[in-house]
Amino acid sequence: MNFVLSRRVLRMGGCQVLEPNIYNVRQLLKTFDTIVYAADGVLWRHDQALTGAADTFNALRAMGKNSFICTNNSEASCRALSKKADSMGFLIAENEILSSAQALARYMRERKFNRKVYIVGGQGIMAVGMDLGLNVLKLTKASIYLRDPKTLFLATNRDRAFPVAADRQVPGAGVVVAAIQAVAKRAPFTCGKPTPYVCSHLIRQGVIEPERTLLVGDTMYTDMQFGYNCGFHTLLVGTGVSSLQDVRHALASKQAFAYQQIPDLYLHRLSDLLPFIPSRNY
Known part of the structure; x- marks a missing residue:
């Protein structure tokens, strides 16, 4: 990908560290016509918006950028997340x-699934996701059900951790999934x-054009x-x-897949863009 950027960019192989100025940002x-944002770690942390993130998000919308929030949070519905x-x-x-969670529900609808589901997760799902109450009983029951090869094994995400503070992370759904996978x-x-399944329907419908879309995330092995x-x-x-x-x-890294997780651009925080967004300067 070739960005037309000024000299205030530090090149790191396949990644560019952007030092924002009005020319670079414009x-x-x-x-891009569309921006897809991760939620936790990009826009907010737990239940608190990151400084300047909302103003930046809204300023980019004011420019006419189509905006989506794409999250692996499976504990709440889309309605609850939009209210948050x-x-x-x-x-x-x-x-x-x-x-x-929404993607999982769509997957089950597309398969015309109408049987019983055993839930290991939060209120937003009917499969395996983040479950703060995981215990040996749940793990055992899930593994017993999965002995039947006809039983679907679905996971909302494989995030190993998510941030709850600037220097603190807690285990994510990937830890729960890995435990069940190991036993089953x-x-x-x-x-x-x-x-790609989480947004594949929008790509098929032409709502999202990949070549005109920017993904903003905080985690290399999931977002990037x-x-x-x-x-x-x-x-x-x-x-x-x-x-x-x-x-x-x-x-x-010498691992073949590592290059797939290297971002095109790196920015210290989303709000660093705010002073240079055109909608803020007219």
């Missing part, structure tokens, strides 16, 4: 929320990021991999799980 934003975003000041509609000796179909899988341009921000040091490690 040139960058001319490239609205309470923090983000201008977003319910149908602009893309969640792993079966891998699930994952509906959320990094699989998701962007790569969908054919999006990718921007990693340093306010969540992955850091600039992680990018350097990926660049030096």
Whole structure:
């Protein structure tokens, strides 16, 4: 991907560290019609908006950028997530929320699934996701059901951790899924990021054009991999799980898949764009 950027960009192999100025930001934003944002670690942390994130998000919307929030959070419905975003000041509609729980429900509808479901997860799903009450009983029951090869094994996401503070992360749904997978000796179909399924319907409908879409995320192995899988341009921000040091490690890695998780651009925080967004300067 070739961005027309000024000299205030630090090149790191396949990644560019953007130092925002009005020229860089305007040139960058001319490239995209749609921006897909991860939620936790990009727009908010737990129940608090990151400083300047809502103003930045809304300013980009004011430019006419189509905006979606794509989250692997499976504990709440899209309605609940849109209300949460609205309470923090983000201008977003319910149908602009893309969640792993929603994707899982769509997957089951498309398969015309009408049988019983055993839930290991939060209120937003009917499969395996983040479950703060995971215990040996749940793990045992899930593994027993999965002995039947006809039983679907579905996961909302495989996130290993999510941020709850600037320097603190807690185990995510991926830990729960890995525990069940280890006992069941079966891998699930994952509906959320990094699989494209979470937004594949919008791509098919032409609502999202991958070559004109920017994915903004905070986690390399989910968000950046998701962007790569969908054919999006990718921007990693340093306010969540992955850091600039992680990018350097990926660049030096000899693992064949590591390059798929390297972002096109790195930015310290989303709000660094705010002073240079054209809608803020007229």
